[in-house]
Amino acid sequence: MDTADDLRDSLVQVSFAVTALLSRVAAEQDLSLTQLRVLGILRDREPTMAELATYLGLERSTVSGLIDRAAQRGLVRKTTHPDDARSVRVSLTTEAQSLATLVIAGIGELMAPLTDRLNSSEQKRLTVLLSNLLGR
């Protein structure tokens, strides 16, 4: 009925569609959606466990298990911080970096059928509107 309600519905629907798509791409590489997010975050950062927990919006204990499993699979490496012996830095292995590149390409491919429904100028307008929504 309301303009804002219509927008809210569209946003929720698109989010579910994108999430399903991301889950599929992740599953192809035997990754969970959370592990996919970890890969994305660690692509340009080497955070501590606590920082990673903040990025993910999860408890530190949850991230401990998450990173342990990822390390066991050879996806991440844990190194002790030289300045603070309590701190642990997490980083991607080179294998995981390749995997991340692969997965991102996969996302692009799966998303193309959607984005291709819009022409180039529509794509640009949509990107601008979504960026504004996210606060620039």
Add this chain to the structure above:
Amino acid sequence: MDTADDLRDSLVQVSFAVTALLSRVAAEQDLSLTQLRVLGILRDREPTMAELATYLGLERSTVSGLIDRAAQRGLVRKTTHPDDARSVRVSLTTEAQSLATLVIAGIGELMAPLTDRLNSSEQKRLTVLLSNLLGR
């Protein structure tokens, strides 16, 4: 770099933001995101277990547990189909219908700070573009 890449990134970011928001609203009512989806689906449908599994994109066995827990909480009701004794129809209880209305209002409230960043005509344009993306 590419226009399509920018759009892909915006869509993924928006999806994560919306998902986080939905999870928060759900958690306020002690619901998981999946249970929230179930509520949304059952608001205008009374599907069988198999149909519900298709809507959710989950295995039938998964939905069995999901609906069992929801039934135990008094959110849904299972009734046997009169024409096919194998089939089970799932429907919301009246309490759950009220809960669904409440939750949807909560989503609107939490989403308002985002959508309010756009003026009315921008909201309409965004809605149209997202609808086109989803295939009308």
Add this chain to the structure above:
DNA sequence: TATTGTTATACTCTATAACTATA
């Protein structure tokens, strides 16, 4: 035989609480 749904099993994700080690 095929379909609907459940059960058994196993694993991941998640949080809370209690703990260790370091600061």
Add this chain to the structure above:
DNA sequence: TATAGTTATAGAGTATAACAATA
């Protein structure tokens, strides 16, 4: 005392495989 991280525990979500009942 406070902070970083782990461990123990418990529960939800998920899939696969095997099953029962019905068609």
